[in-house]
Amino acid sequence: xxxxxxxxxxxxxxxxxxxxxxxxxxxxxxxxxxxxxxxxxxxxxxxxxxxxxxxxxxxxxxxxxxxxxxxxxxxxxxxxxxxxxxxxxxxxxxxxxxxxxxxxxxxxxxxxxxxxxxxxxxxxxxxxxxxxxxxxxxxxxxxxxxxxxxxxxxxxxxxxxxxxxxxxxxxxxxxxxxxxxxxxxxxxxxxxxxxxxxxxxxxxxxxxxxxxxxxxxxxxxxxxxxxxxxxxxxxxxxxxxxxxxxxxxxxxxxxxxxxxxxxxxxxxxxxxxxxxxxxxxxxxxxxxxxxxxxxxxxxxxxxxxxxxxxxxxxxxxxxxxxxxxxxxxxxxxxxxxxxxxxxxxxxxxxxxxxxxxxxxxxxxxxxxxxxxxxxxxxxxxxxxxxxxxxxxxxxxxxxxxxxxxxxxxxxxxxxxxxxxxxxxxxxxxxxxxxxxxxxxxxxxxxxxxxxxx
DNA sequence: GCGGATCAC
DNA sequence: TATGGTGATCCGC
Numbered sequence: 001x002x003x004x005x006x007x008x009x010x011x012x013x014x015x016x017x018x019x020x021x022x023x024x025x026x027x028x029x030x031x032x033x034x035x036x037x038x039x040x041x042x043x044x045x046x047x048x049x050x051x052x053x054x055x056x057x058x059x060x061x062x063x064x065x066x067x068x069x070x071x072x073x074x075x076x077x078x079x080x081x082x083x084x085x086x087x088x089x090x091x092x093x094x095x096x097x098x099x100x101x102x103x104x105x106x107x108x109x110x111x112x113x114x115x116x117x118x119x120x121x122x123x124x125x126x127x128x129x130x131x132x133x134x135x136x137x138x139x140x141x142x143x144x145x146x147x148x149x150x151x152x153x154x155x156x157x158x159x160x161x162x163x164x165x166x167x168x169x170x171x172x173x174x175x176x177x178x179x180x181x182x183x184x185x186x187x188x189x190x191x192x193x194x195x196x197x198x199x200x201x202x203x204x205x206x207x208x209x210x211x212x213x214x215x216x217x218x219x220x221x222x223x224x225x226x227x228x229x230x231x232x233x234x235x236x237x238x239x240x241x242x243x244x245x246x247x248x249x250x251x252x253x254x255x256x257x258x259x260x261x262x263x264x265x266x267x268x269x270x271x272x273x274x275x276x277x278x279x280x281x282x283x284x285x286x287x288x289x290x291x292x293x294x295x296x297x298x299x300x301x302x303x304x305x306x307x308x309x310x311x312x313x314x315x316x317x318x319x320x321x322x323x324x325x326x327x328x329x330x331x332x333x334x335x336x337x338x339x340x341x342x343x344x345x346x347x348x349x350x351x352x353x354x355x356x357x358x359x360x361x362x363x364x365x366x367x368x369x370x371x372x373x374x375x376x377x378x379x380x381x382x383x384x385x386x387x388x389x390x391x392x393x394x395x396x397x398x399x400x401x402x403x404x405x406x407x408x409x410x411x412x413x414x415x416x417x418x419x420x421x422x423x424x425x426x427x428x429x430x431x432x433x434x435x436x437x438x439x440x441x442x443x444x445x446x447x448x449x450x451x452x453x
Numbered sequence: 454g455c456g457g458a459t460c461a462c
Numbered sequence: 463t464a465t466g467g468t469g470a471t472c473c474g475c
Binding site: 042045046047048051129130131132133134135149150151152153154322324325347349350351352353354355357359401445447449 | 464466469472
């Protein structure tokens, strides 16, 4: 509309004004500017409306939580606090500082691979993904606020010269495999958490090879630092890509540390209780794996933003959250984490699924076709992995972004296409029946999952 | 056991 | 024009 165009015009004038105040060559946007552009591109969309609804529900939940807190007596809180203090003592005494755990994280992985293989991409702002969704971006693009998990069309508003590259997963898998070939030399039980992240335990490697690192020219004053510098060097030699690393006494801390000197850097947190506690106390809880946007807001409402804030509030936490969550928070506040890398990769798969997003439609025929094709995809992968399952679940996302799932448990496990298709169709039909011709079920995503494998 | 929510990557 | 796909876990009911 005309108004929209005027809006765009205004933004771009303001934009130039801000740019002119910067030094020549400085084109990056400030946070407020970035938010304004994202806001403008989002507001009014069904996606944004759904997100706002979710935020309202969360706000209500937090308000409820606060009023529950007002209902607790100081005696109740004090008693809960004492109880948690006892658990803390037990956990604290079990602390294991004997292992040296490393978390390796490739820098802007997909983007780095594309830049490596195409020199034209090296000096420009670029991102890997599509107009709908970005997987990652390079640092030139990040200056403009272009980030992973951002839709490409919004990224282009932030950075009009952004180059979008489609992902080449086969290539990334090949690089990941090479990365594994390096890591296995340092720990035969290393575990890949994704294509670009891995944990390893270098305790044994250090014990067996300490002499070899004694006079090495590698950077780093300590043995762990030298070993990890060597690992990153090996990865760089093998892949032409840089990696960052964290070194600590457990996986939780190693993961946090790998983020501190990114890109192409490493951080060593010595295995010493005082050092660890000082580190953890000033650490933002949001940096901890498992604390996301929602938990951050809930904890924020209790006045908790750093891991050091946890213990003083642990009584309240135990009264407000589940036992599992309270125990988890206790572990976080102590800087405890998994010290058995091999155990992290040990578990069997628990589900397999296939889902896809498409232009919203309420045509039964179209929806059935999409569902059938997802069933075929799932069936194919079940065959490949030689897996059967008893529980079939369909997942649907309406055009208003509301997600629902419906499942049916079978008498016996199966991998047959016929069964998967008929069951999932039945589940979808049952859902369609809840809607009228006037207001039909209109979807933007359909998925099928097999579990109870 | 089911469905919704949350989280990581 | 346009906001992903896969897998895991937890919680309330």
